[in-house]
Amino acid sequence: MTNEELWQQALSELETSVSKANFVTWFQNTSIAARQEGVIILHVPNAFAKEWLEYKYHKFILKALRALSPEVRNVEYAISAQLAAIAQKQKLQRVFTPQEEQMEFKEFFVDRETNLNPKYTFEAFVVGPFNELAHAAAQAVSKSLGMVYNPLFIYGGVGLGKTHLLESIGNAVKKANPRLKVQYLSAERFTSELVAAMQSNEINTVKEKYRSCDLLILDDIQFISGKTKTQEELFHTFNTLYECGRQVVFSSDKPPKLIQDLEERLKSRFEGGMVVDISQPDYETRLAILKNKSRGKESYLTDEILDVIAGTVQRNIRELEGALNAVFAKSKLAGRALAIPEVREILMKNLQPRRTVTANQIIHAVAEFYDIQERSLFDKTRKKEIVKPRQIAMYLLRDDFNGSYPYIGQRFGGRDHTTAIHAYEKISKDVKRNPQLSEEIKRIREVYDFNSQGNG
């Protein structure tokens, strides 16, 4: 296979695993420049593309190439002057059009000026113990911009309502005072606007656009991890706004101190206002959200049905909505409320599939993450730096591998099943309270999820 054929085939594979907008923005004008002893040198048009591909897509790229050519060991990225010239010619338009199309398609109505989706309001936001602090902070900020918490930094896992809350602030501010300048955008989009502006020498226009906001809302800020140019620009934008008493709001999937490859000075800015998390919704709030979203459809979505959904779908609100919609669609088709077993069947089908990981992969990933010998997990030692990873490994063996307690105890140096139960319960409890721990576990899972897809 020539380099060109190899890359073309890899691209068609990659195209299926990233969004169209990202694919066009970041994979266009890339090519294999060289292949030497299993290392592929990929030519990319500019520094931003290099950063993105390296930090965000590296493992996908490697996986796609390996599937086609098993001797590939690694991929390195290099900026090509020739490609830069081509990209320069195609400029802005190319970079933006697909993203805009996708946005309109997905959200059908987004305010052109502020980029806010009017459906995300405080009125439509259900408050429960897991999000009440974030909600209160968001409301306070929307009532006195730049005066209470600046910046406001809201973090939490996917589908828990961060975007909804952030946009509610923007919509409330616009409603109270339409003359204020509000901008909502994802950090991903912020980054690609910067790229486009740099390519077309319009960086000052973009700087001006964001530095003149009364309220700037940047969603999913963890995205700028490792992107030094974006971070630098954001730092200056933030300072400009902050010094004039303008409000900035961020969201992230993790607290500032856990965002990797993030400049210290930005981290301390993020932490300088109010940092507040949204955790997982409790049963009562899940039910309240379902009731809220099924108003007017009670004949299809009975209390009993909502109860089953709220009891089954626990992880996040996006999944909860998805499940509700799936059940509703099926009932409409049937022209009646579904029986409970039918509802359960739909839920089983729609929930994320369980992982297909082996016990060894879990143990390996845990040892690797904590930088300890695999063997030490089976030792009798009670050293703190071993005990915690051991408990986490036991927890993961239970949760992701479905191991029985006696098996898990046995697996870890012939321990008793009560040790495994204790470890499982301790970690289950701790992850709810300790975002750092929950983040560590998420990362470990990423490692073996990736490896168990045939990359390990």
Ligand code: ADP
């Ligand atoms: P995130 O940005 O944290 O991934 P979103 O804000 O996109 O999550 O929320 C996912 C979906 O759940 C959205 O449709 C949103 O309207 C809904 N949602 C989240 N939290 C709430 C809530 N507290 N009340 C009502 N709907 C919610």
Ligand code: MG
């Ligand atoms: Mg979001």
